[in-house]
Amino acid sequence: MSENAAPDADQTSGSEGSPLSDEQFLQELRQQMHRFATLQLGDSQLAEDAVQEALIGALKNVRTFAGRAALKTWVFAILKNKIADVLRQRQRFVDADQLLHADREGHDLDELFDRRGHWLKDERPAHWEDTEAAIHDKHFWRVFDACLNHLPVRQAQVFMMREFIELESHEICAAAEITVSNLNVTLHRARLRLRECLENNWFVREA
Amino acid sequence: MRNCRETTRLLSESQERELTLSERTSLKFHLAMCSACRNFGKQLGTLRQIARSYAHGAADRAEGGGKRDK
Structure with a gap:
């Protein structure tokens, strides 16, 4: 159903030969695809299946890819759709572990805000310099990976469904069996944590 | 008057849905006075941009010294 959502691979010029x-x-x-899918699906075998299908799908539609970036964009778009399909099918999946996690995460915000709900002095978000440059720096991506892995599993999954796979709220709620308000709370916390981690480890480092 | 905790919650939600007029008004009010929440708001946009770049393979095209790919 979502096969057609893959964007046209952009034809960047490259002298790499056929990737x-x-x-x-x-x-x-x-x-890379496997890592991406595993984080999403929480299951290495399911992830492997999705990667296989995505690769087969991509190879079936072989076009002339002018470069690696173009091929990669195409393959990832297909993988994203595969993962989204698996997540949508998995609507009746309840994991008691995750409920326990959700409970413990309730204390998160106390570490950031005071009793009146204002930022604690040391937690106030700072201005980020050079955000564009970070995207082109492989050291940044290592930090990003680490920060993502530091999120509680539930938060990481929901965040990735939203921001990597670009599912809409109602789709995530169905796939993860949570209410909209639960989703909003989870995304809020994930973003607070992730931004804090990126700020401390990349954007505002002590020299 | 909203506090920072509620303001960041609204800013986060604005990534998923359109805020109501009264929500937007109270947000504007708070942001005019609070640079930390303003920074948070900008960072949400950056986070989204970073996440989408990642999903599109930017991490593997990146170079060591911040060299541009295209």
Whole structure:
């Protein structure tokens, strides 16, 4: 149903030759897709299945990809749709563990705001310099990965459904079996934590 | 008057839905006086941009010294 949502791969000019004939590139791509899918689905085997299907789907529609970036954009768009489909099908999945987690996460905000709801002095968000440059820096992505892995599982999953797979609120609520207000609370916390982690470890580092 | 906790909650929700007029008004009021929440608001946009770049493979195109890819 969502097969057609893949955007046209942009035809960037490149002198890399066909990326499909580069085994090392394909290997890395596969690993990256697997990591992405595993975080989403919480299950390595399901993730592997989704990656397989996405790759087969991509290869079936082989076009002339002018570069690796174009191929990657295309393959990830397909993978995102596969993951979204799995998540939508998994509506009746309740995990007691996650309910326990949700409970414990209730104390999160006390570490950031005082009793009147104002930022604690050391927690006030600062101005971020050079956000555009970070995206092109591989060291930044290591920090980003680490910050994402630091989020409680539930928060990371919901955040990724929203911001990576770009599901709408009602789709996430159905897939994760949560209410809209629960979703909003979870996203709020995930964003607070993630921004704090990125700020402390990248954007506003002590020199 | 909203506090920072509620303001960040509204800012976060504005990423998922359109806020009501009264929500937007109270938000504007708070943000005019609170640079921390203003920064938070900007960072939400940055987070979204970062997450989407990541999903589109930016991490693997990135170079060590911040060199542009395209």
